[in-house]
Amino acid sequence: MKTDDYVVVGTRPIRHDGADKVTGRALFGADLQLSGLLDGYVLRSPHAHARIRRIDVSKALAFPGVKAVVTAADLPQCPDRLVDYGEGPMRLRHLRGNILAGDKVLYKGHAVAAVAATSRHVAEEAAGLIEVDYEILPCTLTVVEAMREGAPLLHDDLRTVEFGEETGSVSNVAEHFRHVLGNADQGFAEADVIVEREFHTVTVHQGYLEPQAATALWNNDGRVHIWCSIQGAFWARDAISLILGLPPSRVKVTPMEVGGAFGGKIRVYVEPVAALLSKKAGRPVRIVMPRRDVFEATGPTPGSYTTVKMGARTDGRITAAQAYMAYEAGAYPGAMVGFGAICVFAPYDIPNVVIDGFDVVVNKPSTAPYRAPGATQAAFAAESVVDELAERLGIDPIEFRLKNAAKEGTRRADGPKYPRIGCLEVLEAMKTHPHYTAPLGGPNRGRGVAVGFWFNFTFPASCTISVNADGTVGLIEGSTDLSGTRTSIAMQAAEVLGICAGDVNPTVADTDSIGYTGVTAGSHTTFDSGWAAYEAARDVIRQMKERAALLWGLDPTSIEFAGGAFRAGERALTFKELCARMDETGGPIIGRATVKPASTGGSFAGNIVDVEVDPETGKVSILRITSVQDAGKAIHPGCVEGQMQGGAAQGVGWALNEEYFMGPEGTMLNSSLLDYRTPTSADLPMIETLIVEVPNPDHPFGVRGVGEAPIVAPPAAVANAINRAVGVRLQRLPMNPPAVMEAIWKKKG
Amino acid sequence: MKWFDYAVPQSLAETTHLLSTHPRARPLAGGTDLLVQLRSGAKVTGLVVDVKYVPELNDLSYAPTRGLTLGAAVPCCRIRSDQAVRQAYPALGEVASLLGGTQIQNRASIGGNLCNAAPSADSAPLLIVLRATCRLAGPVGTREIPVEDFCTGPGQSALQSGELLVSFHLPPPPSHFGACYLRFTPRNEMDIAVAGAGAGVELENGTFRSARIALSAVAPTPLFVREAGNWLAGKPANAESINTAAEIAKAAAKPITDMRGTAEYRRHLCAVLTRRALEAAVRRAKEARA
Numbered sequence A: 001m002k003t004d005d006y007v008v009v010g011t012r013p014i015r016h017d018g019a020d021k022v023t024g025r026a027l028f029g030a031d032l033q034l035s036g037l038l039d040g041y042v043l044r045s046p047h048a049h050a051r052i053r054r055i056d057v058s059k060a061l062a063f064p065g066v067k068a069v070v071t072a073a074d075l076p077q078c079p080d081r082l083v084d085y086g087e088g089p090m091r092l093r094h095l096r097g098n099i100l101a102g103d104k105v106l107y108k109g110h111a112v113a114a115v116a117a118t119s120r121h122v123a124e125e126a127a128g129l130i131e132v133d134y135e136i137l138p139c140t141l142t143v144v145e146a147m148r149e150g151a152p153l154l155h156d157d158l159r160t161v162e163f164g165e166e167t168g169s170v171s172n173v174a175e176h177f178r179h180v181l182g183n184a185d186q187g188f189a190e191a192d193v194i195v196e197r198e199f200h201t202v203t204v205h206q207g208y209l210e211p212q213a214a215t216a217l218w219n220n221d222g223r224v225h226i227w228c229s230i231q232g233a234f235w236a237r238d239a240i241s242l243i244l245g246l247p248p249s250r251v252k253v254t255p256m257e258v259g260g261a262f263g264g265k266i267r268v269y270v271e272p273v274a275a276l277l278s279k280k281a282g283r284p285v286r287i288v289m290p291r292r293d294v295f296e297a298t299g300p301t302p303g304s305y306t307t308v309k310m311g312a313r314t315d316g317r318i319t320a321a322q323a324y325m326a327y328e329a330g331a332y333p334g335a336m337v338g339f340g341a342i343c344v345f346a347p348y349d350i351p352n353v354v355i356d357g358f359d360v361v362v363n364k365p366s367t368a369p370y371r372a373p374g375a376t377q378a379a380f381a382a383e384s385v386v387d388e389l390a391e392r393l394g395i396d397p398i399e400f401r402l403k404n405a406a407k408e409g410t411r412r413a414d415g416p417k418y419p420r421i422g423c424l425e426v427l428e429a430m431k432t433h434p435h436y437t438a439p440l441g442g443p444n445r446g447r448g449v450a451v452g453f454w455f456n457f458t459f460p461a462s463c464t465i466s467v468n469a470d471g472t473v474g475l476i477e478g479s480t481d482l483s484g485t486r487t488s489i490a491m492q493a494a495e496v497l498g499i500c501a502g503d504v505n506p507t508v509a510d511t512d513s514i515g516y517t518g519v520t521a522g523s524h525t526t527f528d529s530g531w532a533a534y535e536a537a538r539d540v541i542r543q544m545k546e547r548a549a550l551l552w553g554l555d556p557t558s559i560e561f562a563g564g565a566f567r568a569g570e571r572a573l574t575f576k577e578l579c580a581r582m583d584e585t586g587g588p589i590i591g592r593a594t595v596k597p598a599s600t601g602g603s604f605a606g607n608i609v610d611v612e613v614d615p616e617t618g619k620v621s622i623l624r625i626t627s628v629q630d631a632g633k634a635i636h637p638g639c640v641e642g643q644m645q646g647g648a649a650q651g652v653g654w655a656l657n658e659e660y661f662m663g664p665e666g667t668m669l670n671s672s673l674l675d676y677r678t679p680t681s682a683d684l685p686m687i688e689t690l691i692v693e694v695p696n697p698d699h700p701f702g703v704r705g706v707g708e709a710p711i712v713a714p715p716a717a718v719a720n721a722i723n724r725a726v727g728v729r730l731q732r733l734p735m736n737p738p739a740v741m742e743a744i745w746k747k748k749g
Numbered sequence B: 001m002k003w004f005d006y007a008v009p010q011s012l013a014e015t016t017h018l019l020s021t022h023p024r025a026r027p028l029a030g031g032t033d034l035l036v037q038l039r040s041g042a043k044v045t046g047l048v049v050d051v052k053y054v055p056e057l058n059d060l061s062y063a064p065t066r067g068l069t070l071g072a073a074v075p076c077c078r079i080r081s082d083q084a085v086r087q088a089y090p091a092l093g094e095v096a097s098l099l100g101g102t103q104i105q106n107r108a109s110i111g112g113n114l115c116n117a118a119p120s121a122d123s124a125p126l127l128i129v130l131r132a133t134c135r136l137a138g139p140v141g142t143r144e145i146p147v148e149d150f151c152t153g154p155g156q157s158a159l160q161s162g163e164l165l166v167s168f169h170l171p172p173p174p175s176h177f178g179a180c181y182l183r184f185t186p187r188n189e190m191d192i193a194v195a196g197a198g199a200g201v202e203l204e205n206g207t208f209r210s211a212r213i214a215l216s217a218v219a220p221t222p223l224f225v226r227e228a229g230n231w232l233a234g235k236p237a238n239a240e241s242i243n244t245a246a247e248i249a250k251a252a253a254k255p256i257t258d259m260r261g262t263a264e265y266r267r268h269l270c271a272v273l274t275r276r277a278l279e280a281a282v283r284r285a286k287e288a289r290a
């Protein structure tokens, strides 16, 4: 179906969930009402690192209105093993340990116990009566500290894996890996200019507005039903069943509407706790996280320490690149530094590369993915160095990138050779965009550029389509809708069926009602669930051809379907007309499909950013941003633009002000949205977008996932713009006013 | 949040009675500070006394001869949209639209802003330079104190037990007067001042007849830098005088290092903001009617 004569694909129909969201009817995580519902409250550790000597819950249990109290002792106890519910292998004890702390708390905010009561306030007050005897331990809060000899150890059984093998040495470094391509020493020897810089980024949060919320009902028959705000119902089901020691078939997850997630709602937090409380209380239990807990116990994304060294010849060719990347995993291994290593030099064709990655635990919340996890930190470092190289060589920064851009056949240091990609096309589009040559119009202003890559995941997906007699269809999918994917999936079915998007009625189903579908993450949903919808629609068409054949007394192979009508010679029936005759031709029709694509198309995105720096305060104002991205094929351009704008907005927040401001004892001091300083609409101009379409040969419509790549480049683009404005290169995020001011002072001496 | 009782007195006498008979009672105006603090556990109370229905606390009246009476519970949205206020005290209208966002301004009061006694309270420097006074009422009667004497430490005020803030009084603006409050925040909206500076100036033939300067977020309380204003009196209204006054303000600041900024950075901001606020105030004074 590789034609550009699409009727539905590429248009901008109204989102199917639009009216409900705009009028406030949509039901989010906390909105479920069940009779007998109790409210839960989680007691969290006030210390960043401590041994739990004893927990006494008796006073809480005796408090009027309290129906149940749980601690880690209520989790099933069984030997540790490696488990994998989709995210990659991890230790069961780590998975459980983050739900309710066992013998140790590893970060301030670590869940220790929970109370279910007749109201949230009663539960909170009762939780305050739980006595926990802590032996406070020294904590380690940054990757640099945690890697030092003699640093406090979070896990006394964490043995460093080096180059794929367990070393036997116990430290905070969970893993050290290395990618090598060519010979970096030789490459640097060939270089005329070498730039080597050190970069730091701090912990930031995904910053979704809706806090985690879950309601659980542990039925008398041993089945557990959970309603929650989650990115993947099936991953949640499988994680919850592992944590609770139940077979997955005993757990049913009904996903509610999700008020923002960005990777932070892949993991479960309060879901298993609500289930344990429900089991004890015999009533449904709801837990809604307060904002403070969202900051202190969910998310965040890793802080990092990175050095990047790159060399280039005077002709503008990069000869070698080297990166040392150490990322903070938080309390348990899994800093996603491997993803960062894939992306760090991904936009470039560099013959000689060495990348060292370190996954390091620290006494901060266990990190979770955040849009292109690991890539933004990496691109901040690499794209700053690329920009400096271009500056030193006197080459235009886009021209320099074009000279070195990766293309089909380029090998990445982590192994794969690129299929058809759109890196060059994105850079060309940036170069010719009017923004790139527009006058800056004032002093202390500068323009920066950067590009970023995200490889995109692929997960299995399922879809069923039921045909209605009036010519509309119902579409059931397993992908929770974070960003309008109901519509982009429905549109792919509509294109095949020859009907309009509004005639497809999409529903996101619970885990008992649709086949297994991977998490809505990794920019895979429009790609995979869209593909499943495409195949399910083709299944419908195949069956309807049989119906037409029956009516006309022909062989099904002689029926054609084109332009929305079934035809054989002179005879024709539109899709709608044939639907009306479904009953007389054999009854209901259901199309179904499952897909498990092996490959996916990576996506490149770039930004042009204009800033103005107040030289007296260090405050950076964003004057103009343009986001350019290869979408492969934009199914719903409006939704793609929304992703590009959202990614840019979050990238600017990460660049300028967002940070976990940690006290020395590991307490986050700014755990409110007032003090965390996500940008508001007053801090951003309208973000301009330009969609580039280099179709993905591995998808029926050419789709590439678009949800993550747009956050990768903005921090580097902002840093490069600040440099052009006031001549200082910032190598630490956030580039907040005091940091910029200090850099200006330092430059002035 | 712990359970508390809630009272809605209709008169001043009833209010002071409630406050003096319940020592841990807390007045509630817009609640934009109090409710946040109660929810987080930073404050605990058994009785919340809603003062929004007491007539004296809702008064907003201006007369050119008398000046402005601003009830302690009047929400910012009323101040912001009051024509008389905006004409006579444009900087006050600005502060009322600076504080928080639209939703916050629909509830938040200037009285609450001052009674919360945060060093960063945005209205305090401006009230000080506008020579505002506070009218306090308690079980034994009422008294008046200047705004600069109201805050005594972070979260601490001159209010005695059982006492509440009834209203502010602002004298009518003199001729050739201009005022301005500027704060520095990393975000453009919805942020707490890293530092702020208010300036009020009276001009006469190109010189300062009088001037007042006050700072926020750089000391345990909003800081009235009397010496900076006194120094300006009689000096020509030019860049040199303004810069010197800004340096005096900077020297007076006693900031701390915290998540909103380092002490050094804040001191630096004091000079920048004082200079900019003075420049704006002078501009306004020049445009003001005689």
Ligand SMILES: Cc1cc2nc3c(=O)[nH]c(=O)nc-3n(C[C@H](O)[C@H](O)[C@H](O)COP(=O)(O)OP(=O)(O)OC[C@H]3O[C@@H](n4cnc5c(N)ncnc54)[C@H](O)[C@@H]3O)c2cc1C
Residues within 6 Å of the ligand: A674, B026, B027, B028, B029, B030, B031, B032, B033, B034, B035, B036, B051, B057, B072, B073, B098, B099, B100, B101, B104, B107, B108, B109, B110, B111, B112, B113, B114, B115, B116, B120, B121, B122, B123, B159, B163, B164, B165, B166, B190, B191, B192, B193
């Ligand atoms: C999102 C957000 C943004 C904000 N932005 C700003 C900002 O930009 N600048 C700023 O300065 N502040 C800001 N604040 C803080 C707050 O909104 C202001 O301080 C506001 O003016 C408080 O007024 P209120 O009427 O809501 O006070 P309340 O919360 O009702 O009261 C504040 C305190 O004063 C006491 N009190 C109230 N009235 C009286 C009275 N008449 N007599 C005695 N005591 C009394 C209360 O008991 C309480 O301790 C913000 C708050 C939020 C939540």
